[in-house]
Amino acid sequence: MTDDCIFCSIVAGDIPSRTVYESEDVLAFLDANPLAPGHTLVIPKTHHERLNDLGDGLAGEVLGTLNALVPVVENAADAPASTVAFNNGPEAGQEVPHVHGHIVPRFEDDGGGPIHAVAGARPDLSEEELDDIAERIRNGN
Numbered sequence: 001m002t003d004d005c006i007f008c009s010i011v012a013g014d015i016p017s018r019t020v021y022e023s024e025d026v027l028a029f030l031d032a033n034p035l036a037p038g039h040t041l042v043i044p045k046t047h048h049e050r051l052n053d054l055g056d057g058l059a060g061e062v063l064g065t066l067n068a069l070v071p072v073v074e075n076a077a078d079a080p081a082s083t084v085a086f087n088n089g090p091e092a093g094q095e096v097p098h099v100h101g102h103i104v105p106r107f108e109d110d111g112g113g114p115i116h117a118v119a120g121a122r123p124d125l126s127e128e129e130l131d132d133i134a135e136r137i138r139n140g141n
């Protein structure tokens, strides 16, 4: 629990939310400023800023909950598809520094875009640069 974290306050019951699912470790509730009807956030109950701050067990709980809720949310919103995503860090648009996965119901002609639209202009990478970044990811550096 972090005192000045909105999502910790929701977990503590100090700020109301429209909870749609709860387990020992995970909470899911409607986004207060939804991008679509049924826009749902899935969070660990403990405070961690980024996805990569979660231990394997909690990451599995959060991702498993997202996976289970996607069809339920789509069905409730009568949506044929959804975008499921994390803004992981402020440069990626994360405003609330408590890990949360978004489930955004999507509709044909809803005016939105694919995940590919989030990062701006595509870099023109050489074969060498592609080999280099692949190597660095493989080696974890």
Ligand code: 5GP
Binding pocket: 006, 015, 017, 018, 029, 030, 031, 032, 033, 034, 086, 087, 093, 094, 095, 096, 097
């Ligand atoms: P982010 O940009 O950090 O990935 O998304 C944060 C999300 O949290 C936003 O979509 C925003 O609408 C939602 N949000 C911010 N404050 C509250 C709140 O107090 N209650 C709920 N239910 N959602 C919130």
Ligand code: ZN
Binding pocket: 001, 002, 005, 006, 007, 008, 009, 046, 047, 048, 097, 098
């Ligand atoms: Zn928090």
